[in-house]
Amino acid sequence: MNTLPARAPLRPLDDALQDLLARAAPALPEESVSTFEADGRVLTQDLRSPLDVPGHDNSSMDGYALRLADLPAAQGLPVSQRIAAGSAAAALQAGSLARIFTGAPVPSGADAIVMQEDAQLLDDGRVQIKASPSAGQWIRRRGEDVARGAVVLRRGQRLSPAELGLAASIGFDCLPVARRPRVALLSTGDELVMPGQVAPEAMPPGAIYNSNRFFLRALLLRLGCEVSDLGIVPDQREATVQALGHAAQGHDLILTSGGVSVGEEDHIKPAVQALGELNLWQIAIKPGKPFAYGRVNHGTGFAHFIGLPGNPVSSFVTFLLLVRPFLLRLQGASGALPAAIMLPAHFDWPKPDKRREFLRVRRNAQGGLDLFANQSSGVLTSAVWADGLLDVAPGLRIARGDVLPFIPLADLL
Ligand code: AMP
Numbered sequence: 001m002n003t004l005p006a007r008a009p010l011r012p013l014d015d016a017l018q019d020l021l022a023r024a025a026p027a028l029p030e031e032s033v034s035t036f037e038a039d040g041r042v043l044t045q046d047l048r049s050p051l052d053v054p055g056h057d058n059s060s061m062d063g064y065a066l067r068l069a070d071l072p073a074a075q076g077l078p079v080s081q082r083i084a085a086g087s088a089a090a091a092l093q094a095g096s097l098a099r100i101f102t103g104a105p106v107p108s109g110a111d112a113i114v115m116q117e118d119a120q121l122l123d124d125g126r127v128q129i130k131a132s133p134s135a136g137q138w139i140r141r142r143g144e145d146v147a148r149g150a151v152v153l154r155r156g157q158r159l160s161p162a163e164l165g166l167a168a169s170i171g172f173d174c175l176p177v178a179r180r181p182r183v184a185l186l187s188t189g190d191e192l193v194m195p196g197q198v199a200p201e202a203m204p205p206g207a208i209y210n211s212n213r214f215f216l217r218a219l220l221l222r223l224g225c226e227v228s229d230l231g232i233v234p235d236q237r238e239a240t241v242q243a244l245g246h247a248a249q250g251h252d253l254i255l256t257s258g259g260v261s262v263g264e265e266d267h268i269k270p271a272v273q274a275l276g277e278l279n280l281w282q283i284a285i286k287p288g289k290p291f292a293y294g295r296v297n298h299g300t301g302f303a304h305f306i307g308l309p310g311n312p313v314s315s316f317v318t319f320l321l322l323v324r325p326f327l328l329r330l331q332g333a334s335g336a337l338p339a340a341i342m343l344p345a346h347f348d349w350p351k352p353d354k355r356r357e358f359l360r361v362r363r364n365a366q367g368g369l370d371l372f373a374n375q376s377s378g379v380l381t382s383a384v385w386a387d388g389l390l391d392v393a394p395g396l397r398i399a400r401g402d403v404l405p406f407i408p409l410a411d412l413l
């Protein structure tokens with residue numbers, strides 16, 4: 001069913017994103033994976049710590065544990081025990097020191113550690129303390145990192161290496177995460193040729209290499225997706241319907257590039273409408289206007305459908321701004337765009353667009369932003385040169401020095 005009027009107004013980005021995120025429910029089911037394999041996955045439950053970390057007061061230095069009450073001791077103090085990391089400590093006898101190493105438990109009774117550089121071993125085996133230690137120095141307290149019972153990671157958290165380490169530190173060898181999204185990837189366009197299949201010098205007139213397929217696949221993999229690359233669909237109605245119908249089986253999302261504009265060779269929209277429904281089409285951003293969301297039915301269920309523009313930069317930018325949040329939300333994460341950083345433009349932008357624009361810019365050594373000269377949506381070199389997107393409101397003229405929101409590409413990958 002087509003739920004869109006023939007000439008719907010362009011949707012503002014925030015509005016389209018909210019709509020898209022709402023449509024990503026319900027989230028994918030949970031599975032358990034080894035903590036080793038959980039990088040990039042999204043937690044489906046809060047992780048509560050079953051223990052204190054560290055589990056006991058321990059030394060953060062190689063040195064000596066002592067009782068402050070035994071100082072000063074002009075003749076030095078005898079060493080009554082040696083405590084290495086991983087061993088248990090006896091109570092510290094009054095009037096003595098414990099030789100101690102980093103990570104070793106602090107013996108009961110001791111109230112400070114003196115590092116070995118501040119101590120001197122005397123000929124008679126006693127140790128003289130050359131510093132005046134303060135109470136508690138170089139002692140890492142039980143539970144100072146994590147208290148038993150505390151929630152250390154929240155459901156919806158996307159896991160990165162630091163989170164894996166923290167989960168392991170409270171004893172989790174497996175983690176509950178959302179199943180990987182299964183994504184069918186399709187490219188449309190009769191002009192497309194795969195690198196390796198035709199040599200550059202043998203390219204027929206009008207042919208171009210399929211570049212979108214490469215970066216879209218890589219972006220999907222980075223988001224934890226299982227990708228079925230279903231190749232190139234010819235620009236024909238029947239072939240497009242068939243390819244989408246087939247792709248709906250066994251996939252959570254069908255992602256296409258190209259063929260979603262208003263040209264006679266653009267068959268994606270009517271094919272989606274024939275197989276399901278089209279809920280969203282055309283967004284008021286530049287690059288990236290011809291973006292579409294819908295559903296393709298199969299049997300009793302459906303696969304989400306997202307159609308990206310064919311122009312490579314449009315495809316790249318709409319993936320980052322819309323598909324990425326959608327896939328994160330499908331896994332139970334917030335899906336919010338990363339927070340922008342306010343930085344000064346080191347260029348003028350006198351002719352703004354009516355649409356909200358995402359310019360390809362790069363931070364310079366002066367802390368400002370340089371603009372890539374060619375902002376055409378077909379120029380993929382701009383995406384390689386840039387290290388971020390400048391978020392320019394509709395109709396906003398920029399004068400050198402104006403401070404504007406910048407989203408680092410690294411936060412979007
Ligand atoms: P379309 O959205 O199909 O009208 O395509 C818009 C522009 O993007 C055209 O110049 C296409 O040749 C180009 N294009 C479409 N798909 C790809 C692709 N997979 N790789 C590189 N360029 C593409």
Ligand code: MG
Nearest residue numbers: 189258259310
């Ligand atoms: Mg096309």
